[in-house]
Amino acid sequence: MPEVDDLADRRRLVLESAARVLAEDGPHGLSLRRISADAGGSTQLVYTLFGGKPGLADALYSEGFRRLGEAMRNGLRAAPPAGDPDRIAAIGGAYVGFAKQEPAFFSVMFGRAIPGFTPARGTTALGRECTYGQLVAEVQACLDAGTLVASSADQLARLCWLTVHGLASLEGAGMLSADDAFVEQVLRTPLEAHRPRG
Amino acid sequence: MPEVDDLADRRRLVLESAARVLAEDGPHGLSLRRISADAGGSTQLVYTLFGGKPGLADALYSEGFRRLGEAMRNGLRAAPPAGDPDRIAAIGGAYVGFAKQEPAFFSVMFGRAIPGFTPARGTTALGRECTYGQLVAEVQACLDAGTLVASSADQLARLCWLTVHGLASLEGAGMLSADDAFVEQVLRTPLEAHRPRG
């Protein structure tokens, strides 16, 4: 079945063009004509491959989460083995690094930066799985190892996530300037609060 | 000088129309023709009063922070007197309440929801003063009263702000569901970490 591979390849090609345009000109520059020109075709490309701009926005949204998940995995590569809370801090560091390095993607994923687009419920769930899923697994490992204490892995993971996300979001909005020491303190706060003993 | 009052009144009227359209149709429905029609005039209104859509976006952005600051003050009305950390939790509760009640404003303020618009540096500083300023004052009062301990009021206030903001942002993005108990836990976390004694 070479046809479906061909179709997938064309989808990937247009998606990469869209990602390139997004990185270069920001969400405002994401026009179908600009993307099509970058991909070397006509506007119809987006309609045959994605069914329109919302479809492409959905694909771009998912791609953003895929890249964020990849960045989180990379941040984990130089971290201590599972069960060490430092792994959670490492994930958080990768998270803020991604937000700073790919602000346009970050806006599309969390900020309604594409005018008409709101991600479908299933798409948000999929994106959460790629990223938040890693965090839950690491938190669970720490709970199992006894290096952290919480009523549930999900609860503590949500706390860690929103803490790091708040830092990344406010910094991206130009509302907050954070040096490395402050970032470190932020990453540690939800962990210190769930150390064993108390 | 009745003229300048008249001009300010017209600005306020158009701004209220814009806020109404924003609340009804979301950021995507914010078109100059729609706003002008709601205000009972022509597109030129926005150009004579605000110099174009970016100018109106800037005013709308500031208005959002004004309303958020007002919501925070209202949340403080039933709180204990200054120096009690519960006041900070009350501010946080008002913050997430505003984000839930005015998601369109919240997107404009923190999510780049108006296509071409990025707030000017001075505008962000002004908005931060209306909202973050309150938080810093309350944190400073707690430090003075000895009910909280931190190296600086600014550092702890930033920590509280980003924590609450992360919760509001992720919830608004459909990424996280938080019941009242979880919200309470989130609000308490940065405060517990800075209790005296340790």
Added chain:
DNA sequence: ACGGTGTCATAACACTGTTATACATCGGAC
């Protein structure tokens, strides 16, 4: 009364997403 200033509505421009239409290309049937 007059000229100047400023505000208004209208119309036009370039741009956007979307849709309809026509053209080209391909794979199979007879």
Added chain:
DNA sequence: GTCCGATGTATAACAGTGTTATGACACCGT
């Protein structure tokens, strides 16, 4: 080999957007 249907593409047109230029009108100081 020749047709046929189907599919993908490019072009052009549509309604909508922000913006700008144009002309009409009211107001104000001289």
